[in-house]
Amino acid sequence: MSSTIAPARARPARLDPSLLPGETGMVERPRRRFLPFDPWHLFLAPLAVVMLLPLVWMVVTSLLTEAQTHHFPPVLWPGTPQFDNYLEAIRRSAFGTWFWNTMVVTVAIVISNLVLCTLAAYAFARVRFLGRGFVYFVLLATLMVPLQIVLIPTFLIVKELGLIDTLGALIVPNLASVFGIFMLTQFFRTLPIELEEAARIDGASRLSILLRIVVPLSLPALATLAVIQFMWTWNDFLWPLVTILTNQDAFTLQLGLATFQGAHQTTWHLLAAANIMSMLPMLVLFLLAQRYFVRGIATQGLKG
Amino acid sequence: MYPGPVVAVDDLSLEVGEGEFLILVGPSGCGKSTALRMVAGLEHVSHGTISIGDRVVNDVPPKDRDIAMVFQNYALYPHMTVEKNLGFGLRRRRMPRDDVRARVDDVSRMLGLDELLRRRPGQLSGGQRQRVAMGRALVREPEVFLLDEPLSNLDAKLRVQMRSELKRLHDRIGVTTIYVTHDQVEAITLGERIAVLSQGVLQQVGPPQDVYDHPANVFVAGFIGSPPMNLLTGVAVDGHVTVGEVELERTGAPDGEVLVGIRPEGLRPVGAEHRGPVFEVCVDVVEPLGDEVLVHGSVAAPDAVAATEPEEGILAAESESGRASVIVRLPPEDRPATGSLLRVTPLPNALRLFDPASGRAIPN
Amino acid sequence: MDRFRRFLVSDHAAGWAFILPSVILIVVFGLIPIVWGLVLSFQKAGLISPEREWVGFENYTRIVSDPKARQAAVNTITYTVLFVPTSIMAALFVAHALNRKIAFIRFYRLAVFIPVVTSTIATGIMFLWLFDKNFGLANWLLGKIGLGPFGFFEDPDQAMIALVLMTIWGWLGFDTIIYLAALQGVPHELIEAAAIDGASRWSTFWRVTWPMLGPATLLLVVWSTISALQLFDEVFFVTKGGPLGRTSVLVFYVYRLAFEQGLGALSLAGYAAAIAYVLFLVILVLTLAQFWLGRRVVHYQS
Numbered sequence: 001m002s003s004t005i006a007p008a009r010a011r012p013a014r015l016d017p018s019l020l021p022g023e024t025g026m027v028e029r030p031r032r033r034f035l036p037f038d039p040w041h042l043f044l045a046p047l048a049v050v051m052l053l054p055l056v057w058m059v060v061t062s063l064l065t066e067a068q069t070h071h072f073p074p075v076l077w078p079g080t081p082q083f084d085n086y087l088e089a090i091r092r093s094a095f096g097t098w099f100w101n102t103m104v105v106t107v108a109i110v111i112s113n114l115v116l117c118t119l120a121a122y123a124f125a126r127v128r129f130l131g132r133g134f135v136y137f138v139l140l141a142t143l144m145v146p147l148q149i150v151l152i153p154t155f156l157i158v159k160e161l162g163l164i165d166t167l168g169a170l171i172v173p174n175l176a177s178v179f180g181i182f183m184l185t186q187f188f189r190t191l192p193i194e195l196e197e198a199a200r201i202d203g204a205s206r207l208s209i210l211l212r213i214v215v216p217l218s219l220p221a222l223a224t225l226a227v228i229q230f231m232w233t234w235n236d237f238l239w240p241l242v243t244i245l246t247n248q249d250a251f252t253l254q255l256g257l258a259t260f261q262g263a264h265q266t267t268w269h270l271l272a273a274a275n276i277m278s279m280l281p282m283l284v285l286f287l288l289a290q291r292y293f294v295r296g297i298a299t300q301g302l303k304g
Numbered sequence: 305m306y307p308g309p310v311v312a313v314d315d316l317s318l319e320v321g322e323g324e325f326l327i328l329v330g331p332s333g334c335g336k337s338t339a340l341r342m343v344a345g346l347e348h349v350s351h352g353t354i355s356i357g358d359r360v361v362n363d364v365p366p367k368d369r370d371i372a373m374v375f376q377n378y379a380l381y382p383h384m385t386v387e388k389n390l391g392f393g394l395r396r397r398r399m400p401r402d403d404v405r406a407r408v409d410d411v412s413r414m415l416g417l418d419e420l421l422r423r424r425p426g427q428l429s430g431g432q433r434q435r436v437a438m439g440r441a442l443v444r445e446p447e448v449f450l451l452d453e454p455l456s457n458l459d460a461k462l463r464v465q466m467r468s469e470l471k472r473l474h475d476r477i478g479v480t481t482i483y484v485t486h487d488q489v490e491a492i493t494l495g496e497r498i499a500v501l502s503q504g505v506l507q508q509v510g511p512p513q514d515v516y517d518h519p520a521n522v523f524v525a526g527f528i529g530s531p532p533m534n535l536l537t538g539v540a541v542d543g544h545v546t547v548g549e550v551e552l553e554r555t556g557a558p559d560g561e562v563l564v565g566i567r568p569e570g571l572r573p574v575g576a577e578h579r580g581p582v583f584e585v586c587v588d589v590v591e592p593l594g595d596e597v598l599v600h601g602s603v604a605a606p607d608a609v610a611a612t613e614p615e616e617g618i619l620a621a622e623s624e625s626g627r628a629s630v631i632v633r634l635p636p637e638d639r640p641a642t643g644s645l646l647r648v649t650p651l652p653n654a655l656r657l658f659d660p661a662s663g664r665a666i667p668n
Numbered sequence: 669m670d671r672f673r674r675f676l677v678s679d680h681a682a683g684w685a686f687i688l689p690s691v692i693l694i695v696v697f698g699l700i701p702i703v704w705g706l707v708l709s710f711q712k713a714g715l716i717s718p719e720r721e722w723v724g725f726e727n728y729t730r731i732v733s734d735p736k737a738r739q740a741a742v743n744t745i746t747y748t749v750l751f752v753p754t755s756i757m758a759a760l761f762v763a764h765a766l767n768r769k770i771a772f773i774r775f776y777r778l779a780v781f782i783p784v785v786t787s788t789i790a791t792g793i794m795f796l797w798l799f800d801k802n803f804g805l806a807n808w809l810l811g812k813i814g815l816g817p818f819g820f821f822e823d824p825d826q827a828m829i830a831l832v833l834m835t836i837w838g839w840l841g842f843d844t845i846i847y848l849a850a851l852q853g854v855p856h857e858l859i860e861a862a863a864i865d866g867a868s869r870w871s872t873f874w875r876v877t878w879p880m881l882g883p884a885t886l887l888l889v890v891w892s893t894i895s896a897l898q899l900f901d902e903v904f905f906v907t908k909g910g911p912l913g914r915t916s917v918l919v920f921y922v923y924r925l926a927f928e929q930g931l932g933a934l935s936l937a938g939y940a941a942a943i944a945y946v947l948f949l950v951i952l953v954l955t956l957a958q959f960w961l962g963r964r965v966v967h968y969q970s
Contacts, residue, residue, distance in 0.1 A: 129683025393865030
């Protein structure tokens with residue numbers, strides 16, 4: 001027996017307001033709620049405090065007077081924030097030089113990486129050429145080798161090239177990174193090859209396919225590479241330490257900060273200010289491009 | 305089982321008899337999967353109740369509802385062997401190991417999985433995985449089976465094969481089953497009763513042949529049956545229905561516009577001397593299918609296309625040219641030429657009338 | 669001539685043209701150093717002085733009898749054993765906590781991720797100040813709950829633990845991102861199937877979710893071990909290997925030998941290179957072992 005139900009026109013959807021977006025709709029055993037909020041906050045909130053504490057405390061310290069930094073119990077809030085500390089830190093050290101150097105080196109490396117790694121990665125991903133597999137394998141093998149092995153010999157090579165104590169020592173060895181090539185090769189392989197094939201049939205050269213078709217489709221991956229490379233270069237300490245020996249004009253921020261700490265042993269308020277200033281570009285970049293940082297790290301995990 | 309859940313969009317009330325094989329069918333987005341998931345406890349019910357047996361289970365978590373489900377993508381645990389996959393639910397419920405073994409062996413023999421027990425899902429073919437998913441549900445011996453489009457990921461040939469296997473299984477085991485599919489052929493061949501849904505609203509429920517022969521509204525008429533029912537606009541005056549120039553023998557229709565539905569097999573070719581209503585079909589495309597021939601053409605009558613897409617509303621674009629498209633089913637020997645005129649007459653009792661405003665069927 | 673022209677426009681030429689700049693750079697600054705490093709390890713060499721004397725395996729045997737090398741090795745292993753499991757377990761728990769949609773979740777995630785972008789020096793400065801014996805916030809807070817003042821980096825027994833805490837703080841975000849991505853990659857249907865099958869939440873996590881995290885866990889173990897064995901910046905800047913050499917790790921020792929002592933009259937670059945190579949071999953063996961173990965235990969999704 002069939003039954004006829006319902007008018008032909010359906011009524012508009014009624015959303016269930018009790019469901020937060022994304023919450024699983026699964027029926028759970030009814031649990032008595034002891035708290036007016038989700039119990040996970042009890043773990044996450046203190047965790048957030050612990051993770052942010054060093055940063056926040058550093059900011060506070062950067063606004064204290066010198067006397068306040070020599071106080072125990074620690075002064076938790078400056079009476080009047082000493083914004084002057086920032087200027088003083090710049091004045092008392094070569095902060096300006098360090099910042100400029102780091103910026104120059106980082107931007108140079110990021111741009112160079114974007115160009116060279118894209119070219120190479122495209123070739124490895126899409127162009128069939130003699131020796132491709134072998135060269136790719138050898139390149140990947142270098143990723144396995146830890147830094148302390150190459151440290152000394154690379155130093156010697158850079159010395160032979162006469163680059164010691166110059167920014168060139170920091171820039172030249174890092175103009176292309178194997179990591180960048182690897183990451184982009186993986187990514188380019190995921191693009192639909194039909195687009196490139198159509199372009200080849202239309203008569204486009206390899207270079208113009210790369211520039212006009214592949215690159216515009218790869219902006220997120222390129223952004224991710226840029227952001228990760230920026231971070232590594234900006235934060236690099238060991239290599240500048242090793243190659244910039246006596247020339248203080250070529251110090252990067254990390255090097256400068258390290259010596260700042262040595263030279264001005266007790267001026268925590270200034271050191272704090274310098275530290276905050278050195279972190280600012282990275283923090284800002286992170287806040288703006290959080291998605292790319294996370295994606296860059298996450299894809300490393302998913303590639304297994 | 306007496307479920308009466310409220311689908312995300314609208315009212316749905318259904319009763320499934322014990323041991324019955326009920327199919328929820330409808331186009332994508334009609335709410336059939338949501339309804340099934342509500343029965344499973346994977347979605348919240350905002351209004352109404354779901355009962356299994358005489359238990360109201362709205363607040364009961366899925367594992368306590370005594371149900372088993374087969375997911376569209378099978379959801380097999382990739383890191384466990386087939387044997388472990390099958391026994392997972394039983395072991396979670398603390399069943400003694402020997403009993404678990406016995407049941408797993410039974411079910412794997414029944415489904416032909418005994419060779420595969422040591423393999424992992426990644427090493428199985430699509431059809432094998434589907435059987436493991438079924439096995440995992442069977443092994444639990446639940447009160448209700450829920451199947452969410454279990455055959456849609458299989459290739460056509462396998463699908464046909466599995467359909468009959470499913471039917472055989474149900475005949476043998478006889479557990480109450482709710483099955484969701486968007487494929488109306490599956491629905492008609494498998495179900496004891498089918499429930500047609502559209503946009504969260506139940507359109508009709510009943511045995512497949514009933515639903516096919518007496519669709520409750522225009523949506524069901526257009527959705528069930530392939531190729532779909534022909535729909536033409538006609539006018540009823542004093543109980544006589546006229547479509548274009550053709551006067552049909554029908555009574556009982558209220559005066560005014562009326563939708564006339566005729567299935568492709570409801571039109572019989574006739575010669576020039578036939579008395580009675582005759583449609584002259586201008587033949588456009590002829591599709592020989594081996595066991596029959598489908599003729600696509602047009603007749604001189606306003607068209608009315610039944611909407612099977614929710615956004616289109618009941619009546620989609622009306623033909624501007626004053627001609628309506630029809631499809632006619634012919635025996636395989638009949639092959640009219642393109643552009644020729646095919647004369648057909650409706651078989652007795654082949655006409656279905658629908659109210660143009662509500663879409664509802666007008667009874668005899 | 670024609671063949672040459674065809675070659676020029678062929679894919680072979682294009683391919684090589686594209687990779688050439690990068691390959692040259694990587695060969696000069698990547699490959700050659702690797703080989704040269706091996707060569708150096710068999711020599712007695714100076715960094716500034718051009719002295720190169722072939723000494724065979726003498727550098728390698730020297731490692732065994734060098735007490736400082738031994739201490740560096742012990743410290744490195746201690747650090748690794750403390751750091752790797754702790755940071756990974758913590759990251760798993762935090763990722764699980766962050767994998768839900770509650771209020772402020774974006775803020776919580778940000779708080780956990782941000783330390784990733786701070787440099788080792790910046791972190792070192794922050795923690796030196798935090799852990800300052802006399803004026804540091806840590807001792808003040810701990811004093812409030814009755815725990816005595818700690819020496820942290822200045823106490824030979826505590827310095828290693830303090831290092832571990834500091835580096836976990838810096839790396840937690842990285843590990844968490846990976847675990848969070850892996851968690852979100854677990855198909856929701858599996859969880860639903862487990863729920864229907866009758867698994868409790870705990871059961872579902874350990875029997876369904878956790879195995880699916882296998883690849884991520886393997887990656888994190890390998891990656892963390894490699895970076896733990898190569899710890900340098902923090903040791904150099906914060907503890908200088910002390911107090912009493914208790915935090916001197918292998919890479920730090922290598923650096924000392926090559927760039928501090930080696931720059932003077934002593935030609936220790938070769939010896940340093942030898943130590944570096946031994947460390948490399950250890951890393952290689954460990955990595956291979958972990959991968960091999962991983963393959964037996966981890967099941968990748970089909």
